[in-house]
Amino acid sequence: MTATIVKGQPVANIIQEELAAKVKTLQAKGINPKLAVVLAGGNEASKVYANSKKKVADKMGIQFELTTKPDDVTTEELLALLDKLNADPSVHGILVELPLPKGVAKEPVMNRINPKKDVDGVNPINRGYLLGGQEKLAIVPATPMSCIELIQRSGVNLKGALVALLGRGDTVGRPLASLLLNRDATVTMCHTKTKDVASITKKAEIVVAAAGSAAFVKPEMLSPGQFVVDVGINAKPDGSGICGDVDPAAAEVVGSLTPVPGGVGSLTTTIIMGNLLKAIEIQGLG
């Protein structure tokens, strides 16, 4: 194996230390950062994610408030809950775990979160700031920001770097393209309709795979020295766990590779906490 395996947890630990120091500064001013998480329905993965947020919040001295709702919660009930959390001055950040139960409409729920408390950047206003080149005003979705942190904190310079980005979803691909552009990367956005993806990935310096397709990126699509970020979370065909969008054999070819699990996914919860502190700033506190 030639590649450096770039794990998420060491980067998460460094960021958590930075954030914990900021939390202390806020507390000294009488501000107690508080994250409210809404868990609607019995999705098992969502429960795990919510619990992992509580753990990181506890570790960093951030208050955590979980509200659970049953599977048969209505859109109206969730909107009313969000109105309450939006209006509560003790709550600085709000995150609604996805997916929502079948009977609930996602759009109105995402759109109802106060943009200034929207710690996963799902409200169109935050997305608009990001698209419009106003990243400073935006709270940025956690997964694409995790990719940026993994790349930059590994010492890779994005300025002028040629990036092949696989996937154009609204959760990762599109916001990540904006984040990369804002850092002066040259970005090619590829997707299911792209002809000859390999000709694009082979020439890139950085490859980000957010295609949502198990082991889609094969070693022969890659080149020596590349930095490869694997954002995929796919069920293994044999049901034995999760795997990424990049064939692990890619490690024989490229320079650096983020693993799945243990790569990007180990960072997102920490980024949410960073977003909470940015939200406090945007709210004019702190």
Added chain:
Amino acid sequence: MTATIVKGQPVANIIQEELAAKVKTLQAKGINPKLAVVLAGGNEASKVYANSKKKVADKMGIQFELTTKPDDVTTEELLALLDKLNADPSVHGILVELPLPKGVAKEPVMNRINPKKDVDGVNPINRGYLLGGQEKLAIVPATPMSCIELIQRSGVNLKGALVALLGRGDTVGRPLASLLLNRDATVTMCHTKTKDVASITKKAEIVVAAAGSAAFVKPEMLSPGQFVVDVGINAKPDGSGICGDVDPAAAEVVGSLTPVPGGVGSLTTTIIMGNLLKAIEIQGLG
């Protein structure tokens, strides 16, 4: 010369006919589409643009209301005017000509326009819908949409097409990248920090130049058969008028080229009128 010169006016005429038919249908239902344009300060180009909107509106049976404000108008006065236009049920679309006078803050003004009346798609909510893959809900900025219309109405299939997009501005480059992705193009976004732009443009099937640099795209950066869209509007170095981002000598190399003036710019006013009709739909009228 080998290239087909793709002029904007013939495409504008076709779209105007389609829209005029829709205007008649709306009028038969008692809805009289009305566009309100705000012209703040004495910028000569803005006056020309506002007047050109009036002309096209007149031609299509669309009501046009111009409000002018002096150079020393304040941000507060403009916000109050927008509140009035937002609340006026006879006004279906609002456009504020740019640039604003020096003393006025652009962001709050753009953000105050009711997103449902925002016919140039400048409000972050409309940009957010576009970035978030919800183009149906968005009112899209006129210039990038003009590029799409010029390409598609010339019979070029965007699906799977390799597009080199030069420029990452919030008015053209970024929203255009989203529009192209939504139409299944593979998009490489280039900018001032991109190394070896020519290696990217030469391989593309479609090149869109929105770099803001006179004659930046030289014939030797292009290839036979390409469709080249020139979005640039630059003063000619000798002061004798305007020129695009593409060296006109490119016409000796490529397959199709939109001219400057007379290309993209001849279409934007018509697209604004189309946005007005989309706004009426989004408002639940029509």
